[in-house]
Amino acid sequence: MREVGIVGIGHTKFGKSAVPFLDMCCEAALEAMDDAGAKTGRRNVINQVFVGTMGAGMVNRISGAASAVVDTLNLRPAMAETVENGPASGASAVKLGYAAITSGLCDCALVIGGEAMREVSGWEGTDFVATMLHPEGEYRYGLTLPSFAGMFTRLCMEKYGLTSRDLAIVSAKNHANACLNPNAHIQAKVKLDRITDERYIAATNPLVADPLRQYDMCPVSDGAAALLLVARDKQEELGFGNQKFIRIAGIASATDTHYVADREVPTDLLAVRLSAQAAYRMAGVGPEDIDVAELHDAFQILEIEESEEAGLFPRGTGHLAAREGRTALGGDMPINTSGGLKAKGHPLGATGVSQIVELVKQLRGEAGERQVSGAKTALAVNFGGFGNNVVSTVLQAE
Amino acid sequence: MWKDYDIVVDEMEGKLRPPTIGLKPYEAKVIPLTTGEDMIVREATREELVLILDTIEPLLHHQKDFYDIVSARIYAEVLGMLRYRVQDEYCFVGAVDGELAGIVNGRMVNGKVGMSYHTMTLKRGARVGAQLFAAKMEYHFDFMNQDEVWIVAESPNGFKRWMIEYELEPRFGCPHELGGVPTFVLTRKLWEKHRANKNVGTRPAFEDVVEANKVLRAPAKLSV
Amino acid sequence: MEQMYAYRCTKCGKLHHPRYIVCQNPDCDGREFVKEPLEGKCKLLTWTRVYNLPEGYMVPWLNFGIVEFENGVRASGQIGFDEGIESGMELVSTVGIVKEKVIKYKETVVEPQYGFIFQKP
Numbered sequence: 215m216r217e218v219g220i221v222g223i224g225h226t227k228f229g230k231s232a233v234p235f236l237d238m239c240c241e242a243a244l245e246a247m248d249d250a251g252a253k254t255g256r257r258n259v260i261n262q263v264f265v266g267t268m269g270a271g272m273v274n275r276i277s278g279a280a281s282a283v284v285d286t287l288n289l290r291p292a293m294a295e296t297v298e299n300g301p302a303s304g305a306s307a308v309k310l311g312y313a314a315i316t317s318g319l320c321d322c323a324l325v326i327g328g329e330a331m332r333e334v335s336g337w338e339g340t341d342f343v344a345t346m347l348h349p350e351g352e353y354r355y356g357l358t359l360p361s362f363a364g365m366f367t368r369l370c371m372e373k374y375g376l377t378s379r380d381l382a383i384v385s386a387k388n389h390a391n392a393c394l395n396p397n398a399h400i401q402a403k404v405k406l407d408r409i410t411d412e413r414y415i416a417a418t419n420p421l422v423a424d425p426l427r428q429y430d431m432c433p434v435s436d437g438a439a440a441l442l443l444v445a446r447d448k449q450e451e452l453g454f455g456n457q458k459f460i461r462i463a464g465i466a467s468a469t470d471t472h473y474v475a476d477r478e479v480p481t482d483l484l485a486v487r488l489s490a491q492a493a494y495r496m497a498g499v500g501p502e503d504i505d506v507a508e509l510h511d512a513f514q515i516l517e518i519e520e521s522e523e524a525g526l527f528p529r530g531t532g533h534l535a536a537r538e539g540r541t542a543l544g545g546d547m548p549i550n551t552s553g554g555l556k557a558k559g560h561p562l563g564a565t566g567v568s569q570i571v572e573l574v575k576q577l578r579g580e581a582g583e584r585q586v587s588g589a590k591t592a593l594a595v596n597f598g599g600f601g602n603n604v605v606s607t608v609l610q611a612e
Numbered sequence: 613m614w615k616d617y618d619i620v621v622d623e624m625e626g627k628l629r630p631p632t633i634g635l636k637p638y639e640a641k642v643i644p645l646t647t648g649e650d651m652i653v654r655e656a657t658r659e660e661l662v663l664i665l666d667t668i669e670p671l672l673h674h675q676k677d678f679y680d681i682v683s684a685r686i687y688a689e690v691l692g693m694l695r696y697r698v699q700d701e702y703c704f705v706g707a708v709d710g711e712l713a714g715i716v717n718g719r720m721v722n723g724k725v726g727m728s729y730h731t732m733t734l735k736r737g738a739r740v741g742a743q744l745f746a747a748k749m750e751y752h753f754d755f756m757n758q759d760e761v762w763i764v765a766e767s768p769n770g771f772k773r774w775m776i777e778y779e780l781e782p783r784f785g786c787p788h789e790l791g792g793v794p795t796f797v798l799t800r801k802l803w804e805k806h807r808a809n810k811n812v813g814t815r816p817a818f819e820d821v822v823e824a825n826k827v828l829r830a831p832a833k834l835s836v
Numbered sequence: 837m838e839q840m841y842a843y844r845c846t847k848c849g850k851l852h853h854p855r856y857i858v859c860q861n862p863d864c865d866g867r868e869f870v871k872e873p874l875e876g877k878c879k880l881l882t883w884t885r886v887y888n889l890p891e892g893y894m895v896p897w898l899n900f901g902i903v904e905f906e907n908g909v910r911a912s913g914q915i916g917f918d919e920g921i922e923s924g925m926e927l928v929s930t931v932g933i934v935k936e937k938v939i940k941y942k943e944t945v946v947e948p949q950y951g952f953i954f955q956k957p
Contacts, residue, residue: 337772341890351854355914355934355951356893361900364884372923402648417743417812418644424885428646473854475902475910480881777896806896 216316221457222250222442223571228399228559231436235274235330238438239283243326246440250454254288259452262320263294266307266327267563273342274330300346302598304566305605309465311443321448327567328438339434346599348473362474362600363513364423369481380533381514382410385429385556387542392553394583399435399559430514435559439568460574464497464608472602485604486523497608501525505589506576508569510597511554520595551584566596577611614665630699633720636755641813642821645738649708652825653747656703660828664690664715667830678767679836686730689717706744707825714740716748726752726761727789734831742773746810753803761798764788778806838931838950842909843869853909878903880925901954913952927954
C-alpha cells in the first residue's frame with residue numbers, strides 16, 4: 215500500500231478567536247502549507263482538501279466549509295469535502311485524507327480541523343454538543359456529554375478505586391504542560407492543593423456533573439489546525455523533498471452503541487480498544503512501542519481510561535500510573551505533552567488534527583521544552599460522541 | 613472624572629441626607645478563583661467608589677450583555693453613596709492583584725428587608741460575578757440578619773445565575789426600586805438551601821492578598 | 837398520560853429500548869418490532885447531578901441516572917428526587933415532563949416533552 219506522510223503542520227492559538235471561522239481555518243492551512251513549502255494558484259500541487267468540523271453548519275451557519283476554503287486559498291479545482299464526526303471530525307478528516315492518497319485518488323491532501331464554538335453562549339454551546347446524543351433516548355432529557363462523563367466516572371470510581379484527587383493530578387499535569395505550549399488556550403500554573411482542598415473546593419473546583427468538577431473538564435475553545443499529507447512516491451516530485459516525512463503508519467476507527475446505557479460493559483471504552491488495536495496492527499507495532507501519546511481528555515477520566523484501553527497500562531491501573539507521575543513530561547509514558555484538551559483547549563473539529571500536529575512536532579524533534587527525547591512512535595486517540603465513534607492514529611518518524 | 617470634596621454639613625444638608633439603621637462592617641475574605649488567582653472581597657473605600665465611577669464610565673455605551681444599563685445604574689447608585697443621598701447603601705469590590713475585578717451593591721430598606729442593586733463583572737471568565745453576588749447575600753443574611761432580599765435582573769446572564777440557580781421566589785406584586793420589572797425574592801430558607809454550593813471564602817483574609825489589594829487600580833484592559 | 841415502550845423483535849424476541857431500526861441481536865436480522873409497555877421496578881446502575889444544563893432548562897440542576905429493569909432492558913432518564921441517591925438502589929419508573937417547553941412548530945406550537953423520571957418506590 216502507498217505510504218502517506220505529513221510534511222507540513224499548522225496550528226492557531228486556541229481560545230477566543232478574533233477572526234471568523236473560515237479565516238481561522240485558512241490561517242492554520244496557510245501555516246501548514248508554508249511549513250511544507252506548498253504554493254497556491256498556478257503552482258498548487260494540492261488536489262484534495264478535507265475540513266473537519268462539527269458545528270460550522272449548526273453554530274456558525276456555514277455549510278460546505280471545505281468548498282469555501284479551497285476557493286479563498288486559491289487551490290481550485292482541488293477536490294474538497296467537509297467531514298463531520300462530532301469531536302472526532304478532525305481525525306476522521308485525517309483518515310479520509312490518508313484513504314484518498316492510498317487509493318490513488320490524489321497525491322497531496324490538505325487536512326484542516328476547525329471549530330468556532332464561542333460564537334454562541336455557554337448554554338447554547340452545551341445544547342449543540344448534546345445533539346450528538348441519542349435523540350429519543352438521551353437528548354430529550356437534557357442529558358449532555360458531561361452528564362455521561364459524570365455517570366461513567368462514578369462507575370470507574372466504584373470499580374477501580376479511582377479518586378477525585380487522581381483526576382486533579384491529571385488536570386494539574388496537563389496545565390503544567392500547556393504552560394510550555396504557546397498555542398494552548400489556558401496557560402495557568404494550577405496548584406494541586408488549591409483544586410483539592412476541602413475548605414474552598416466549592417469555589418476553586420466546583421461540581422459540574424457530580425462527581426466531575428470544573429478542573430476535570432475541558433474549556434470551550436475556538437481554534438483550527440492543519441496538516442499537509444503527501445504520498446511518499448510523490449514527495450520529491452511535488453517539491454517536499456527537503457521536509458521530514460512523518461509517516462501515518464496506522465489509522466483506524468471503530469464504533470460502539472449510540473445509546474450509552476446499552477454499552478455491554480459500562481466501564482469499558484470498546485471503540486477505543488478496537489480502533490487502537492487495529493491501528494497498531496496496521497503499523498506493525500504494539501502499545502509497548504509508543505513513546506508519546508495524545509489521548510482525548512475532554513474529561514480527565516477519559517485520559518486515564520483511554521490509556522488503559524489503548525494498552526499503555528493494564529486495565530484498572532491508569533490512575534496509579536498518573537499518581538506516580540509516569541504520564542508527566544519526565545515520566546516513562548508521557549501523555550498529552552501539548553496540555554491535552556483540558557489546557558490546550560478543545561475546538562471540537564480541530565482537536566483530532568491538533569493532536570497529530572503535536573505528535574509530528576515530537577517526532578520531528580521540534581517540540582522545544584515539551585520534547586520527549588528520542589520519540590519515534592506516537593499514538594493519537596480522538597473520541598467522538600460519548601465513545602461511540604473513535605479514531606486512532608499511529609505515527610512513525612523516519 | 614469625578615472630583616471628591618468636603619461638604620459643609622449644615623441644617624439643610626441634614627434634611628437632605630437619609631436616616632440610617634446602622635450598617636455593620638463586612639469582614640474581608642479571600643476567594644480562590646477557578647483561574648488559580650486569589651480574589652479579595654471587601655467593602656469599597658471612598659477613594660475606590662470614585663475609582664468605580666471612572667472605571668465604568670466607558671461602559672455606559674457598551675450594549676453587549678446589557679453593560680450599558682447596568683453601568684448607568686451603578687454610576688447613579690455609587691454617586692448616590694458618595695453624595696449621601698441613598699439610605700444604608702453598601703458597596704463591595706472584588707479585586708485580584710490590585711486590579712478591580714467586580715462590583716456589587718445594594719441597600720437595607722429596613723431591619724428585615726434588603727434591596728439588591730447590581731452586580732458587575734470586570735474580569736470575565738472566572739465566575740467573579742457569581743462569587744460577589746453570594747458575598748452580598750451573605751452580608752444581608754449573616755451580617756445584617758435580614759429575612760429576605762428583593763432582586764431583579766437586567767440581563768439573561770443575571771436571570772440564569774440568580775433566579776434559576778437560587779430558585780428565587782417570584783413576587784411580582786412587590787415593586788423593586790429598579791424600574792418596576794418583576795421582583796424575585798431570596799428568602800432565608802432559600803439562602804440556607806443554596807449557600808453551601810454558593811458561598812465560599814476564607815476568613816480572616818490571607819495577609820499577602822490583603823496587602824496586594826491595599827490600593828486598587830482600574831483593570832489595565834477592560835474587555836467585557 | 838404518556839407511556840414509555842420497549843420494542844420486541846418479532847423474529848427472535850429480543851427487547852429493545854429505545855427504538856432501533858434493525859434487531860440488535862448479532863445473529864438475527866429482524867426489522868419488525870412489537871411495542872410493549874416499559875415500566876416498573878428497576879435498579880440504578882449509575883447517576884450524576886449536573887449543574888451546567890443546556891439552553892431551555894430553567895432549573896439550578898438536574899439529576900440523571902441509568903437504570904436496568906427486571907426484564908434486562910436498560911434506560912436513561914431523569915431522577916425525580918435529590919436526597920439519598922445511591923448506585924445500586926431500587927427505583928420505580930414514572931413518566932413525567934422532562935422539558936417544560938419544546939418548540940414543535942416554529943413559534944406557534946410549544947409543548948412539554950415527556951420521558952422517564954425515576955422515583956423511590
